[in-house]
Amino acid sequence: MSRRFGRAETTRMKAPWHSPAGAPPESRLLASVAEFTHHRDIDALDHSVVLSLAELIAVNSVTLCKRGESPQHPVDSIVVCSRKPGGGFVIEALDPTREGDPLDTLVCAMETLEAISDITDDGNSRLVVPIHREHAAIGALMLEAPDSLDNVRSMVEGFARIYCNYIALLNESERDKLTGLYNRRSFEQRLQRLLTLQRQKARGAAQDGEDKRRPVEEPSQLYLAILDIDHFKRINDTYGHVYGDEVILLLAQHMRASFRQSDVLFRFGGEEFVILLAAQDETAVHLVLDRFRQFVADHAFPQVGHVTVSIGYARITENDYPEIVLDRADKALYFAKQNGRDSVHGYESLTRRGELATPVSLGSIDLF
Numbered sequence: 001m002s003r004r005f006g007r008a009e010t011t012r013m014k015a016p017w018h019s020p021a022g023a024p025p026e027s028r029l030l031a032s033v034a035e036f037t038h039h040r041d042i043d044a045l046d047h048s049v050v051l052s053l054a055e056l057i058a059v060n061s062v063t064l065c066k067r068g069e070s071p072q073h074p075v076d077s078i079v080v081c082s083r084k085p086g087g088g089f090v091i092e093a094l095d096p097t098r099e100g101d102p103l104d105t106l107v108c109a110m111e112t113l114e115a116i117s118d119i120t121d122d123g124n125s126r127l128v129v130p131i132h133r134e135h136a137a138i139g140a141l142m143l144e145a146p147d148s149l150d151n152v153r154s155m156v157e158g159f160a161r162i163y164c165n166y167i168a169l170l171n172e173s174e175r176d177k178l179t180g181l182y183n184r185r186s187f188e189q190r191l192q193r194l195l196t197l198q199r200q201k202a203r204g205a206a207q208d209g210e211d212k213r214r215p216v217e218e219p220s221q222l223y224l225a226i227l228d229i230d231h232f233k234r235i236n237d238t239y240g241h242v243y244g245d246e247v248i249l250l251l252a253q254h255m256r257a258s259f260r261q262s263d264v265l266f267r268f269g270g271e272e273f274v275i276l277l278a279a280q281d282e283t284a285v286h287l288v289l290d291r292f293r294q295f296v297a298d299h300a301f302p303q304v305g306h307v308t309v310s311i312g313y314a315r316i317t318e319n320d321y322p323e324i325v326l327d328r329a330d331k332a333l334y335f336a337k338q339n340g341r342d343s344v345h346g347y348e349s350l351t352r353r354g355e356l357a358t359p360v361s362l363g364s365i366d367l368f
Helices: 026-036 042-056 103-112 148-173 184-210 232-241 240-259 282-298 322-338 347-352
Strands: 003-010 059-070 074-081 087-094 115-119 125-133 136-145 223-230 264-269 272-279 309-317 344-346
Touching: 026 042, 026 148, 042 059, 042 087, 042 103, 042 136, 042 148, 059 103, 059 344, 074 103, 103 125, 103 136, 115 223, 115 232, 125 148, 148 184, 148 347, 184 223, 184 272, 184 322, 223 232, 223 240, 223 282, 223 322, 232 240, 240 272, 240 282, 272 282, 272 309, 282 344, 282 347, 309 322, 309 347, 322 344, 322 347, 344 347
Parallel strands: 309 344
Antiparallel strands: 003 087, 059 074, 059 136, 074 087, 115 125, 125 136, 223 272, 223 309, 264 272
């Protein structure tokens, strides 16, 4: 049984079901495309795509699967829109680490870049269409219905192409061009998304607590860390901006390899990076960040040699504003910079020790 992270219900039904035996009227099809390409938020876009297909075709469910960035994590996210018995739809985000069918079928379609049409164990028709760009899959759409879906395959493939082109534009707008990490523009949106996920998990843990037969995971806390490359101007002045950019690019690659898939990584500009991560407590997040700091210090970068980083971090609570959390983490980073660099410091621990009793000026992060 899959673990459900989120659940949103909708009863948007502007038109009755249309049988998969034929294509829907052009006006409905164009209206659906206009509806989902209206969104600028990727989560909202994903929800709108599955809902639009569910409204156009008489299906039991529409699933959108997004491909992960590594073989160890072949699936990054799963969103399902299911038809409710009483009418309307329910949209759910499912656990991407689940195993078995239909996940295996989705992964197969993404790996082969070929559509799959078969019958499920319960006798329903299933159509899986890969979403790909430049011969690489970014995801797949899966429809399940009581009747054959062969006649709507071309329409679903069209939706997949439109979605792929549109998501590429959205990704470009929220990704840093050099590193591929999220950019500053997308920070607040990603932070709010992470906070929402934490609240959902907290509610789930509370419900699990009511059932003594089910183990309850220890609640995790959210932290924001700011990472800054030490003496980066000296690197640019000594070796040139080409090697400076290479240091930034390689550091971003090491961050991807070192942090978890659930951690969100940003390049804020220049030599500054931001990390949003969950940990059980301050000790755990400090160990994770210090381990990465040590890894960087031990690594030899081409031409430049050894480079160090300074890191400041602060805890995020549900009621915090993004600029307030940035301010706290930046104060901890400033302390690290003023006290030898190549170190990790947390705002809360510095405050408890009285190290930040005197206000300090903000470091290199410009607030919103």
